[in-house]
Amino acid sequence: MVEHEIEFRELTLPSEENQIFIIFFVIEKGRSQVMNGFRTMTDQEKDEVKDLIIKMATVVDFKSQKIRWRLQKRYTYGELKPRGHRLFFFLKEGNIIFFRYAKKKSDSLGDTFYRETEILKRRYENEFEKRL
Numbered sequence: 001m002v003e004h005e006i007e008f009r010e011l012t013l014p015s016e017e018n019q020i021f022i023i024f025f026v027i028e029k030g031r032s033q034v035m036n037g038f039r040t041m042t043d044q045e046k047d048e049v050k051d052l053i054i055k056m057a058t059v060v061d062f063k064s065q066k067i068r069w070r071l072q073k074r075y076t077y078g079e080l081k082p083r084g085h086r087l088f089f090f091l092k093e094g095n096i097i098f099f100r101y102a103k104k105k106s107d108s109l110g111d112t113f114y115r116e117t118e119i120l121k122r123r124y125e126n127e128f129e130k131r132l
Helices: 033-039 043-058 111-131
Strands: 006-010 022-028 078-080 085-092 095-103
Touching: 006 111, 022 033, 022 043, 033 085, 033 095, 043 078, 043 085, 043 095, 085 111, 095 111
Parallel strands: 022 095
Antiparallel strands: 006 022, 078 085, 085 095
């Protein structure tokens, strides 16, 4: 793999004084699936996502119906789910790393999608560990 093919860019949060987690998103080959998906959202949806991410990073054990910190027992990543947009993340040593985006208003994305997402998560997790 070419060096710097995968990057982890930190999100700057407006309130860092009580920050529990540092937030990153993945960029692969110069593109970020997460940020590209974020850009397709309405301003209201973007504000909702920003608010949820800030709360995830700053509130101990933050709970919301729009956040699943872990999907089922077999997957080791979570999902932020505002209005049909799905942003997938994993936790690693005081960090939350957003790595995948999908849009689906209802129902499941299907087991194949979730298995592929688990494989992606493991790959990004390994790359992130190299940088620690």
